[in-house]
Amino acid sequence: MDGFEVYKTYLALKLHFSKDNYNFFTFNGKSRASAKSFENRKDKYFFKKLGTKFEQQELVQFLVSHFIIDGNCWIGNISVNKSKTYADWKNKIQSMSFLFQNEMDRMSDIEPDFDSLFKVKNGQHPVILKEHLAGNVSLESMVILQKLINYIPYFTQKISEPIVWPEVKKRVVKYEPFLSVDKDKYKRILVNTWSSLTTK
DSSP: OOOHHHHHHHHHHHHHHHHHOOOOOTTTTSSOHHHHHHHHTTHHHHHHHTTTTOOOOHHHHHHHHHHHTTTTOOGGGGGGOOOOOHHHHHHHHTHHHHHHHHHHHHHHHHHGGGGGGGOOOTOOOOOOHHHHHHHOOOOOOOOOOOHHHHOOOHHHOOOSSHHHHHHHHHHHHHGGGGGEEEEEEEHHHHHHHHHGGOOO
């Protein structure tokens, strides 16, 4: 890939993860990037270097792994040769069902009733959100749970604090279309973890 193509992909993904009114898939990764604006950038070297490392599909994955952490991530802060962020993300994706199972096992120890993980009391954060913020439930698991039970509308209606939850919501919503999830597989994990779900 040439540097300008990398720049266009980077800009589209940055818009996707930082702006509410832009969707990478709806706009087919298009943005208002121009060759002139690219050539005027002092950091164009970074884009050209990325172009020598990745083809389009992997470039998207590489950039997504950074944008889910920082929606405004600057290209100069991304290490092309030794990206621990990308390596860690790939490991999580490759072992996602194992990660989800382990995290749900921990959640079942905390809350034997699955529904109680999501109950919002007096506008406060529910258990599952507290555990995510504490680092015990990954963003990937939050996305999987959203795909399975669609908790976001309920949380948005019931949670009263105006800063933390909206930011988590945005990260889940923006990340969701990039994460391929076999719903039946993950439903089985939930049912096997919480036996009470078999009666619902």
